[in-house]
Amino acid sequence: MAWKTLDDMDLDGKRVLTRVDINVPVEDGKVTDATRIERIAATVQDILARGGKPVLLAHFGRPKGERRDDMSLQMLIPCLEEVLGVDVVFAADCIGPVAQAVVDTLGDNQIALLENTRFHKGEEKNDPELAAQMAELGDVYCNDAFSAAHRAHASTEGLARLLPACAGRLMQGELMALESALGTPERPVLAVVGGAKVSTKLDLLGNLVEKVDMLVIGGGMANTFLAAQGIDVGKSLCEHDMTDTARVILGKAETEGCRILLPTDVVVAREFKEGAESETVPATACPADAMILDAGPESVAAVKAAIDEAKTLIWNGPLGAFEIAPFDTATNAAAKHAALRSEHGQLVSVAGGGDTVAALNKAGAASDFSYISTAGGAFLEWMEGKTLPGVAALDQGGPSDEEE
Structure with a gap:
């Protein structure tokens, strides 16, 4: 630059x-x-x-x-x-x-x-x-x-x-952090992308699968990718009209050599409220009357393993419905693990965009990330590869x- x-x-x-x-x-x-x-x-x-x-x-x-x-x-x-x-x-x-x-x-x-x-x-x-x-x-x-x-x-x-x-x-600090994360990063590079809708992050996902080595997809977006693989997600938030697009992204990732991590187990509930009765089931076994609201412990372990493998981490969006317990468990656990690795100098971690900062603050992890961007739209457009x-x-x- x-x-x-x-x-x-x-x-x-x-x-x-x-x-x-x-x-x-x-x-x-x-x-x-x-x-x-x-x-x-x-x-x-x-x-x-x-x-x-x-x-x-x-x-x-x-x-x-x-x-x-x-x-x-x-x-x-x-x-x-x-x-x-x-x-x-x-x-x-x-x-x-x-x-x-x-x-x-x-x-x-x-x-x-x-x-x-x-x-x-x-x-x-x-x-x-x-x-x-x-x-x-x-x-x-x-x-x-x-x-x-x-x-x-x-x-x-x-x-x-x-x-x-x-x-x-x-x-200057923002540009240097972003350059170190996607411009000339130390590899392997891991991206964690969560949030509600695939449709709002199409450009982001399309750019990342070309740039990173591993991509964790969480939140409501993950449900759309699960549905794209023929998995019944019950009453979960899911963009069923985006499943073809999800399959295209999965195919592109395979071509580019980017490993995608989707939840293998999930936390489900019949209602979305604080302290709602919940259970953990395989991602392939969501009850028809339930909603997927968080990633399960097996999925969290896989995300932590990817964080251990990575040298650079880019984070945008929560892994579950982080606003209320107990559906903040996956986001909190993964964020704290990334923060610990960053604090020990084992990981360059850059995070930003909307709910991301709130989620990392709620997890008590933000202060130990290498860089937290408060830029919102500019951060997302940069991640999308836009000028x-x-x-x-x-x-x-x-x-x-x-x-x-």
């Missing part, structure tokens, strides 16, 4: 337009989870330490080009100041004289926070004129929002082509400092 980092840029005295993702949960005007703000701290502090002036660009919610008080970034200022330890000066727009005045008067240990980029219709349309107006406010562009890198927006893709561009520390516009634009590098 040809992208530059902050280490490659001259920041002294420079205005650094820094695209961040601080689209955090808010209730009654207060931030309830500051994780995304905490993750930009290293970039902001590094820019300040090297004499730069951080100017934050970010979106919040889906205002669809309209100004909305309930989606103003101004309400994030107390949390930003607390987490970053700096004064935050707010501009009520992300372009024009209002923003320019704030950027021009920034003092030491101050950062500028520009208003929600999505208040402008041109943001999501990647409008060149909007990107050019944003570019007037900076000397260097730093993208630290991997989670928005799958969108070709003015503040993620357009700007990167107008200013000397680099990745921030969070983006991410925000990263591709960084590869272009923007104009050089000399050209500027």
Whole structure:
């Protein structure tokens, strides 16, 4: 990858337009989870330490080009100041004289926070004129929002082509982790993919069977693959109209030399609720009136053995209905085993996407994984082998400092 980092840029005295993702949960005007703000701290502090002036660009919610008080970034200022330890000066727009005045008067240990980029219709349309107006406010562009890198927006893709561009520390860490997992991984590579539906992860599965050595399929998706092999899955969540597709994926995996692991035993119940009466049966013996809600102990042992064999692990999605006990057993056991191997330096483990982070946190395993991505859609599109516009634009590098 040809992208530059902050280490490659001259920041002294420079205005650094820094695209961040601080689209955090808010209730009654207060931030309830500051994780995304905490993750930009290293970039902001590094820019300040090297004499730069951080100017934050970010979106919040889906205002669809309209100004909305309930989606103003101004309400994030107390949390930003607390987490970053700096004064935050707010501009009520992300372009024009209002923003320019704030950027021009920034003092030491101050950062500028520009208003929600999505208040402008041109943001999501990647409008060149909007990107050019944003570019007037900076000397260097730093993208630290991997989670928005799958969108070709003015503040993620357009700007990167107008200013000397680099990745921030969070983006840098994410890209390095992903490169180590699928770009140039240490083999064997194991992927664990779970979730409800095959239909939402077709591209993902199709790409992975070409890239990994072993693929564990869990959750509701596994039921569709079992059904594709002629196994009766009772009342389980299952996409029966996707069984032909599942068979194609199985055939492709065999051709590519990718070993697929499906459950050989399953935990079934007649109702989906906390503490529901359940039993473990062979995967081929699901009662007609029951639902498969988790993988059984024999299946968990097989997943653990695959984790022991692997040098690199990519994890996306739970192995069962992890939200309620006892159907979180397989996910918890496999996650803890992967965490232990990672903690001992025996495994490079990268996880991300939606329910994955919640499942690994619930299992108490997330902190010992090598890298946990909170990027959601961007992480999944990267796993699918798609080009991410925000990263591709960084590869272009923007104009050089000399050209500027």
